[in-house]
Amino acid sequence: MKRVLHLDTNHPSLEAGLAALGFRNETDYDSPREAILDKIGAYEGVILRSRLPIDAEFLDRATRLEFIGRVGAGLENIDTAYANAKGVYLAAAPEGNRNAVGEHALGMLLALMNKLHTADAEVRSGLWRREANRGHELDGKTVGLIGYGNTGKAFAKKLRGFEVETLCYDIAPGVGDANARQVAFSEFRERCEVVSLHVPETPLTVGMVNQAFIEAFNKPFWLLNTARGKCVRTEDLAAGLRSGRVLGAGLDVLEYEKSSFESLFEPGGMPPAFQYLIQAPNVLLTPHVAGWTVESKEKLARTLVEKIGDYYKNRKM
Numbered sequence: 001m002k003r004v005l006h007l008d009t010n011h012p013s014l015e016a017g018l019a020a021l022g023f024r025n026e027t028d029y030d031s032p033r034e035a036i037l038d039k040i041g042a043y044e045g046v047i048l049r050s051r052l053p054i055d056a057e058f059l060d061r062a063t064r065l066e067f068i069g070r071v072g073a074g075l076e077n078i079d080t081a082y083a084n085a086k087g088v089y090l091a092a093a094p095e096g097n098r099n100a101v102g103e104h105a106l107g108m109l110l111a112l113m114n115k116l117h118t119a120d121a122e123v124r125s126g127l128w129r130r131e132a133n134r135g136h137e138l139d140g141k142t143v144g145l146i147g148y149g150n151t152g153k154a155f156a157k158k159l160r161g162f163e164v165e166t167l168c169y170d171i172a173p174g175v176g177d178a179n180a181r182q183v184a185f186s187e188f189r190e191r192c193e194v195v196s197l198h199v200p201e202t203p204l205t206v207g208m209v210n211q212a213f214i215e216a217f218n219k220p221f222w223l224l225n226t227a228r229g230k231c232v233r234t235e236d237l238a239a240g241l242r243s244g245r246v247l248g249a250g251l252d253v254l255e256y257e258k259s260s261f262e263s264l265f266e267p268g269g270m271p272p273a274f275q276y277l278i279q280a281p282n283v284l285l286t287p288h289v290a291g292w293t294v295e296s297k298e299k300l301a302r303t304l305v306e307k308i309g310d311y312y313k314n315r316k317m
Contacts, residue, residue: 004047006027007028038061040065047068067311069091095150108252108284111250113136115134117284138164141193144191145198146170151291152196167180193219195223196226197231198227222246224251229255254285
């Protein structure tokens, strides 16, 4: 019987589904990396979110490994090139949380444009400031999505309920559809008033939202990032917010994300740009939870089970 090691807790349907496929599930949620490396050679499968990086050393020690299942949208914590060279099947589950991300992005945008987070805080503190909390309507705006895969398409679908024009920019040709018209970046930066990121973390996307990017737009814009924190240079975003080139920012992910986010709040631990963001009234922050819903937890599990099952079914054909 093939053995699967689960390194993170997940929805119980994931283990149940793999068991139904004939795998033996084992869990280790707490052991340090070296302890995992010492025993990983006994397993044909690994399931994880982000607890450990799957690098060349890990893959070399995993001598029987046939698949890695990532309970999430991306594979950036895995050395994909080396895994592919070793014939290890890689399964992520962007289909599982795309709806959650689309809803979260829409919620952040509406909250920003209508100043819901600041108005709520003021009312709770005894302030009744109507004019200061006058908002903007989404209808009539041009919304631009950078990256038009699973989450980009989900967000575009949500926008159909508004009288907006939705544009998308993607390095892959021919991905536009009835919900978003694909355009060149020259038109994208000329027309968009809202920019939402839906890209993986790659050498092309790290630091893509920088000073030059912000200044290239004809109009000031609202920025949403539910993708990866390193896609936005925080220092340049703060400068854009100060100058008014960026009207507001909804950030579910941060450049400064690390294993212990709380260390940023220790003396001397907070970069000045992030200090600005947490004090800015036109910035809305959430802790990387755009795809983190009760429903998506089960959908991610089901998606992985289906992909792993299909992989082994096709191997037998």
